[in-house]
Amino acid sequence: MARIIVVTSGKGGVGKTTTSAAIAMGLAKRGYKTAVIDFDVGLRNLDLIMGCERRVVYDLVNVINNEATLNQALIKDKRCEQLFILPASQTRDKDALTTEGVGKILEELSKDFDYIVCDSPAGIERGATMAMYFADDAFVVTNPEVSSVRDSDRMLGILSSKSRRAEKGEEPINEYLLLTRYSPERVRLGEMLSVDDVQDILSLKLLGVIPESKAVLNASNSGTPVILDEESDAGQAYIDIVARYLGEDKPHRFIEEKKGLFSKIFGSK
Amino acid sequence: MSLLDYFRSSKPNSASLAKERLQILVAHERTSRNQPSYLPALQREIMEVIRKYVNVDQDAITVHFDQEGNQETLELNIVLPEDR
Numbered sequence: 001m002a003r004i005i006v007v008t009s010g011k012g013g014v015g016k017t018t019t020s021a022a023i024a025m026g027l028a029k030r031g032y033k034t035a036v037i038d039f040d041v042g043l044r045n046l047d048l049i050m051g052c053e054r055r056v057v058y059d060l061v062n063v064i065n066n067e068a069t070l071n072q073a074l075i076k077d078k079r080c081e082q083l084f085i086l087p088a089s090q091t092r093d094k095d096a097l098t099t100e101g102v103g104k105i106l107e108e109l110s111k112d113f114d115y116i117v118c119d120s121p122a123g124i125e126r127g128a129t130m131a132m133y134f135a136d137d138a139f140v141v142t143n144p145e146v147s148s149v150r151d152s153d154r155m156l157g158i159l160s161s162k163s164r165r166a167e168k169g170e171e172p173i174n175e176y177l178l179l180t181r182y183s184p185e186r187v188r189l190g191e192m193l194s195v196d197d198v199q200d201i202l203s204l205k206l207l208g209v210i211p212e213s214k215a216v217l218n219a220s221n222s223g224t225p226v227i228l229d230e231e232s233d234a235g236q237a238y239i240d241i242v243a244r245y246l247g248e249d250k251p252h253r254f255i256e257e258k259k260g261l262f263s264k265i266f267g268s269k
Numbered sequence: 270m271s272l273l274d275y276f277r278s279s280k281p282n283s284a285s286l287a288k289e290r291l292q293i294l295v296a297h298e299r300t301s302r303n304q305p306s307y308l309p310a311l312q313r314e315i316m317e318v319i320r321k322y323v324n325v326d327q328d329a330i331t332v333h334f335d336q337e338g339n340q341e342t343l344e345l346n347i348v349l350p351e352d353r
Contacts, residue, residue, distance in 0.1 A: 146287050153295050157302045190282035197288045201295055 010151030012122030020119035026242035028083035032114035038088035040121035051223025064101030177204035208241035
């Protein structure tokens with residue numbers, strides 16, 4: 001049985017697809033057979049972030065409509081043989097996603113995958129609710145910014161009432177916070193909500209903090225999940241997140257500023 | 270606290286303002302999240318019925334939903350105008 005992870009946020013542009021690509025690659029690199037599914041029907045982008053945009057033949061909706069088999073639609077990653085990508089359709093409308101259709105695909109994938117990562121679109125419409133419906137774990141991607149925090153809280157409400165687990169009265173979905181585009185310097189200056197502030201408001205278990213990083217744009221430019229850039233701060237942050245998710249005890253990094261000579265002399269806390 | 274932070278502390282702090290606003294907003298949205306979805310429609314219809322007989326304002330009626338354990342209370346408060 002595979003574990004189903006939804007990467008969600010409500011708000012757009014906070015780093016859902018970057019996160020989906022990174023953690024799927026991270027889990028696969030740790031040896032787990034992983035599938036990552038793009039639920040953004042009409043606006044697919046996971047293929048581009050994963051660097052397989054020219055290999056897309058069939059998509060999620062083709063499989064739901066029995067126009068292709070799952071094996072035909074899954075794209076095998078060229079960097080890691082444990083990783084497979086299921087792209088979203090670029091043309092059809094989102095009503096093509098049905099609970100039965102999505103359920104069937106996830107059930108079939110569950111048979112021989114260890115993890116299924118569902119990359120949710122922004123908003124609270126069909127694609128987003130379908131991406132989260134079958135989830136066991138939810139990664140709530142949030143920026144330290146008012147509209148993102150508010151939308152994340154709204155998503156938490158939907159996770160706890162509209163998921164399969166909620167409807168069947170099973171154990172609730174495990175919800176984790178991923179704080180992205182974090183700038184310790186701006187937090188120190190009082191210009192940005194801190195990790196503690198966001199946790200106070202959302203009361204979620206913190207899985208990790210991804211610092212604002214040039215590596216993220218560099219990675220998407222080249223179609224490489226940022227987790228493969230092991231030298232970069234963002235890459236390392238995602239490696240830590242995967243490890244924490246797998247139950248390893250890793251102290252949080254990238255919350256404090258890198259200390260320069262100046263602050264060492266003047267002694268900030 | 271460093272010497273630098275001391276001088277900075279006199280500046281208005283937008284992060285704490287953000288936190289304060291969010292805490293109020295989120296608390297408010299969480300209470301309305303637990304309400305039954307028919308509540309706004311119920312409020313609207315009650316309003317229409319009352320208006321047939323008495324001329325009251327929109328804000329003269331408050332509908333409050335409370336949940337404690339297994340018990341749910343629907344509280345309806347109507348302020349009638351003095352000169353009818």
